Amino acid sequence: MVTVKEVKNGRDIREFIELPLRMYKGCPWFVPPLYGDEKKLLKSTGNTDKAESVFLLAERDGKTVGRLQGLIQKQHNEKHGCAQMRFTRFDCENDSETAAALFAAAEKWGAECGMNEICGPLGFSDLDREGLLIEGFEENSTFEEQYNYPYYVALLESLGFQKDADWVEYELKKPEKRNEMLSRVAKRSLEMNRLHVASTDLSKRAYIEKYRDGFFDCLEECYRELYGTTPLSKKMQDELINQFMMIVNKKYAVFICDEQDRVVAFGLCFPGIGDAVKKSGGRLTPFALCRILKTVRHPKTIDLGLVAVRPEYQMAGLNAVILDGLMDILEEGEVKVCETNLNLETNTAVRSQWKHFCSRQHKRRRSYIKKIGE
Numbered sequence: 001m002v003t004v005k006e007v008k009n010g011r012d013i014r015e016f017i018e019l020p021l022r023m024y025k026g027c028p029w030f031v032p033p034l035y036g037d038e039k040k041l042l043k044s045t046g047n048t049d050k051a052e053s054v055f056l057l058a059e060r061d062g063k064t065v066g067r068l069q070g071l072i073q074k075q076h077n078e079k080h081g082c083a084q085m086r087f088t089r090f091d092c093e094n095d096s097e098t099a100a101a102l103f104a105a106a107e108k109w110g111a112e113c114g115m116n117e118i119c120g121p122l123g124f125s126d127l128d129r130e131g132l133l134i135e136g137f138e139e140n141s142t143f144e145e146q147y148n149y150p151y152y153v154a155l156l157e158s159l160g161f162q163k164d165a166d167w168v169e170y171e172l173k174k175p176e177k178r179n180e181m182l183s184r185v186a187k188r189s190l191e192m193n194r195l196h197v198a199s200t201d202l203s204k205r206a207y208i209e210k211y212r213d214g215f216f217d218c219l220e221e222c223y224r225e226l227y228g229t230t231p232l233s234k235k236m237q238d239e240l241i242n243q244f245m246m247i248v249n250k251k252y253a254v255f256i257c258d259e260q261d262r263v264v265a266f267g268l269c270f271p272g273i274g275d276a277v278k279k280s281g282g283r284l285t286p287f288a289l290c291r292i293l294k295t296v297r298h299p300k301t302i303d304l305g306l307v308a309v310r311p312e313y314q315m316a317g318l319n320a321v322i323l324d325g326l327m328d329i330l331e332e333g334e335v336k337v338c339e340t341n342l343n344l345e346t347n348t349a350v351r352s353q354w355k356h357f358c359s360r361q362h363k364r365r366r367s368y369i370k371k372i373g374e
Contacts, residue, residue, distance in 0.1 A: 032282035131365025189317035214263030267322035272301030
């Protein structure tokens, strides 16, 4: 018999974090999040003025066989006038009874909080891991993504979940022949609009601190209408900066600014540290830290994190500046592959840009939705 309980103490927190580490032990495509970040989240209970959370564990005969986080993103609900809860951090044995018990407990909690539908996998913001992998199960995950076994799809759909949105992902490599038009458009776009690429002649922290406010302001303006997005509070911004500071390489963080040094566009890539964190299960051991720092300095793969251009410049050719810079990185030879991470399947404008590279669509993720109680 399966029983479900809330995470309440240190042992429960450890079980919640370590269940996927056990389930995916030996799986070459799974990349764990940082153990310390997960522990910090659970110890904080995940409750803020912007969100409420519940963390659940499923047990059978004293053994943990599933986990699930339910959350209510209050800003999203206020923005869209809905009563929706989200789910994330879903991991489960291949058993429909276990999955049903977890979601029944999550939905009960959500209903008691006044929610009438459940959607996910989605986190506190679209900068969290999101989407259930439905294609590309034998492809490497990036550090920003959550891997899952193929049977998860059947488990969710057996519970009545239906597609709400899909994301596709691409692998980009250097093209056989570079499109020189990109370079000309990029140069002309900067000149005509009196813009410049921000200088990186600063320490990494000084560089990030100088442009952080402009980055988050540009991000909010450009992403506010995209699926699943929510505004980031100052506290969330600080947490994200601290979380990603270690893996940022200035070379792959490009800010395009106007004459007042206001950020009008950016392209942010991260060195692909997935392989560096696998062996330690996401723990920052001395050896893991050395592997990560080495990868940050000399990556073979980079992960495309975020790209944004303010609305007033979206017809000005600034995407060419970012694409041309990415082309330069691939042509230098050290970086062999760029992973695009998640692109909404409906965002044809973004997806069409990858034609300039040797590209391969290799993964697809899905957000599911259902009415609570159905």
